[in-house]
Amino acid sequence: MNPLPLNLLPPGADYAAVMPLLWAFAAAVLVLIAEMFWPYRSRRGVGWLTIAALLAIAVLGRAPSEAVYFGPIALDGFSGWCNGLLCLVAALSVLMSLDTLEVNGVTRGEYYPLLLFAVAGGMVMAAATDLVVMFLGLETMSMAVYVLAGMGKARRRSNEASLKYFLLGAFASAFMLYGIALLYSQAGSTDLAAMAGLAGEGGTSAVTRLGAALLLVGFGFKIAAVPFHLWAPDVYEGAPSPVTAFMATVVKAAAFAALLRSVLLAMPWVAGELQTPLWVAAAATMTVGNLAALRQRSLKRMLAFSSVAHTGYLAMAVVAGTSEAAAALLFYLAAYAAMNLGAFAVMMLLADRGRPAENISDLAGLGRARPLAALAMTVCMLSLTGIPPLGGFVAKVSLFGAVLDAGFYTLVVVAVLNSVLSAAYYLGVIRAMYFDDADSVAAGGASAASRVLPSRPALTVSILLAALAVVLIGLSPSPLLGSSLRALASVAGF
């Protein structure tokens, strides 16, 4: 009986690969403890600590020139890129929540550590080269977000959102696990490297395809693709707004990052074998999202459906399956995060008698009351519509172009028509801000000035940062586009 070896490491382990994750988890625990002993009534300081931690991890999480591995964790260009995106976007979402947590009913300081745990889980998803580890990252992130969604504890909607998201999320996770188990039965391993070999001479076996399909059901739920999207509007609407902003950007980005690495890159046969269902799902997702968004009166719910629609655009990259499309997807995620955060931040500027005001009609008159914020919102809405020269336009051009290059003409036509349709409801927001003032005042509604929160510097700064990012990404996309291409090129075996 030999004693266990003292070196308890997986073969070929390099600590450098897990350092970003360790920093992230350490930061989460640190903030958790700091929050407990925080001496002041206001927990803004904890928020600033969280932002500092996220920025530090964004720097520490950069990839070395040569990819390093620690068992099933890779630190290559791809995970380095995703670390940066997730941390920066999360930092911005924390910045905008500093002023708005209380009005949204979030009174507990665990908000910050849970958010950090969610980011750390997302980083695991982007870095995992093993399906089980990816799944654990996904569950870590999801568990934190289930709780975050319910942090407006005094609000029924928030509780319900949390419970609904949890129950359905668990259901979807079961599908995903089943899929992983079936893939394991075929490959004899959950390692992504083994997945590429599943396509033999005569294509893949039925069990392999079944496994991949069930895995995609799980991903489809997380990214809110039709028909697995039904939770999204309810949960987005019910969750406190800062959490919704986080979900719509960070969680979506992490889910797409994992989808990219685990399916698109590791199982290149999926794009071929599941082409038709994926095609239909992408087209249906954008169409259903856009049509449903047309009729919304709640800005939050409209943004939820808009998020579904953008999932549809992003899913086209999975259909195309080329490296250009994947790079465009990464770029799109960054641009989408900026413009979506901007929209949520402006929405959080509004409050009516101490409660968040979340209807499109509440924006009436913002153009006069807060010209700069209204301008930022206009920029974000135009970018979401895809008007040049903003970030959303460049993102759409590069993504649609890549999908076209892969030969999916009809899908691109559907997407272009959809983005025309989307103009109608994004424009409604601009119209409300600039044109609806007099109408609402005449009808006895409160004027916009009374709905805007008193001076909130952190929120204002985050609005401007988001709008600035949208404009900069649009005017000078080359650095970001180039980095996303390099990020993909670094993934081993692709």
Added chain:
Amino acid sequence: MVSAESWLRWIPLLPLLGAVLHVAVGYRVGRRATGVLACSVVGVSFLLALRAFSALVSAPEGAVLADDVYRWIAVAGFNIDVRLVLDSLSVVMCLVITGVGFLIHVYSTGYMAHDDDYARFFAYLNLFTSAMLVLVMADNLVLMFVGWEGVGLCSYLLIGFWYTDTAKASAGKKAFVVNRVGDAAFVLGTFLLFWALAPGASELGASDLGASSLRFADINAAAPGLSPGLVTAAALLLFVGATGKSAQIPLFVWLPDAMAGPTPVSALIHAATMVTAGVYMVARLNGLFEAAPAAMTVIAWVGAITALMAATVGVVQNDIKKVLAYSTVSQLGYMFMALGVGAFGAAVFHVMTHAFFKGLLFLGAGSVIHALHEEQDIREMGGLRAKTPVTWATFAVATLAIAGVPGLAGFFSKDAILAATFAGGHYGLWLIGLAGAALTAFYMTRLLRLVFFDSFRGDRERGEQAHESPRSMTIPLIVLAVLSVAGGYLGVPHALGGHDALGSFLAPSVSSAAHAGHALQLSMAVEWLLMLVSTTVVLGSMGFAWKLYAAGPDADVVVRGALGRAWQWMASAWRVDEAYERLLVRPIGRGAGFLWKSVDLGLIDRFADGVAMTAGVLAETWRRWNSGSVQHYALSLLAGALALVAAVLLGGGG
């Protein structure tokens, strides 16, 4: 012969700078400073455009000024530069945009003098000018699209400018959404060309040009080598985009509604510049369109039919701006007809003269509306000749110019179009054009007589208070009137002893290499004959209208009686709006409503809020869960999974 001129970027940048300054400090510096700033940035742009023009005139034929600003988007196989170019075609457009734009800015300082949001108005106007300049100076389709969307956006903002009025806001929205439909076609056409010109797309007849940059020069050069089907498809898609921006059948419906905006906006955007963007785009891509004869035929016929149809609608309108709006649609139709028969130079000539006289007409209409305190119904006008002499005189000049009376600008440009149509053997189109000219002469004479002659018919008090507009408004009118006369002499045809100076200046830009020297020449005698015919028709029609409307607006009854059922159709603009409402708007609305009701009810709204989470609530929620939406959602998830699995099992196999 491309010379690098890094100062070109300032032509669009200056107005942009002006717009930014208006937003940043406009509320603090007062009206006078705002007005001066707004006019001067456009004025300086005009001077820069003049400098470019003189450089191009003295340079050898076919010279191009270019300014490489930076590489914008660089993805694999896709390099888009921000590169501005001025050749003879775009410099003419630039001069019109900045020149007429400058005059309209000056006019607006008077017209908007009493508006609360002076700075915001000029911010939009400057921004529009900047976007329009980007549109014409762009050297590739994607950069042009930046200007294309920019002008659409400014148009939307300016139509809804007086935002107290919901109708105006929805007119703006309609303009934007209709334009987005055209834009979708534009984007699809761009993607098609991108794909066709991309490396490795050699099958299907696509060419291989290295990284696709979508430059106009490359597209024009490559078009003849591509497969005809592909070129035709791309040309038609781009043309649909043009019909959106330039208000042609089937997407013209937004322009008449766009008249809700302030009148200088109608003059600048909806008459002189933005609406000609489609014409400019087709002229810019002449190589592509010439390689697609089928598309050219479609363009010519759409243009001709639009010209005739809009003219018929113009006859029965009573709102002064609506008459001018349909007249604009009709004149744009002429331009497309010219494009369709390959007379790109004639089309651009008409763009220019039309900018002069239609800008003048709108500004004159604005002056009348201003004088009568927002009265727009021509039945309530009359006899304004004495009260507003400058407006009357300039308006009359513009009327004669647009009608095509010999010696004025409209005569030369319209004649150039009709002659080119005839020379190309398109006699049907020529006849339609002639009929349109007769109608134009008719409704313009009706307008002139009802507004300025006979006695005032409206509210007495209003009539007495009517007054001439301030100098800031009348001076632009006078300048434009001079241009409406003189502008035509840039293109005097050879038959009249001229040199067609504009035509030969434009020639290198608008005739692709394959068609160089291919001129549509008629013999002197035929050309004279054509002019004689059209002049006779125009003068006859004017005389008829003049006589008829001596009776005032009551003469409409005669017209109505003569037209019978057709009158109904004309009065409702051939019911195109109604058709859209029935066939598109309502079904989409119903679809969205169906989704809203059936799929997206949500459980949330049925709950009472404000109770903290307790064990009791948990139990309650648990019960709800058993019968509520979560179950439906879960079932949908299950069904989706089933569908996916079924697709995998039944569809997959190899």
Added chain:
Amino acid sequence: MSELVFYLLAAITVLCALGVITRPNPVHSALFLVMTLFMLAVFYIILEAHLVAALQIIVYAGAVMVLFLFVITLLNLKGDPDEPAHPLLRIVAYAVAATLAAGVAIVLMGDAGVVPGGAGAGAVLAEGFGGTRALARILFTDYLVAFELTSVLLLVAVVGAVVLAQREPVAEAPLTETGEDA
């Protein structure tokens, strides 16, 4: 012989699992779940994974299920919910689930290597397989990352449970008093 035992046990397991989702009384459902988990432990024993089998009984069938029963009793969830699901919904749900199960079963049956007696049968197990030492070795080498991640996941779950379960001190949450739309 062993195959016969396997199918017998498998049938019992599936019946118990069906009991979990068909019993109207939540206590009965929970007890069926205990049974199902026990049966799974039996399978682990058949596969010579003795430690996993023991853990299965101690952790799941024991601790977790006791907690479940506690919660059910505390919440007083007895009998049918007030508003039973729409019968049509119920039928559709059964139909969809049954079709999905059938589809999956067809695929698995049709593919050798998954069903017992297939390609994997008769493989020789390493010495000490299923014992504590072998499991520990693999857990702390190949599956170290997954193992540590699981601990993070549990930490998040604990924090979350505390956040959601703890009552709010009213003074700290003035907004709760204003409430929301009715």
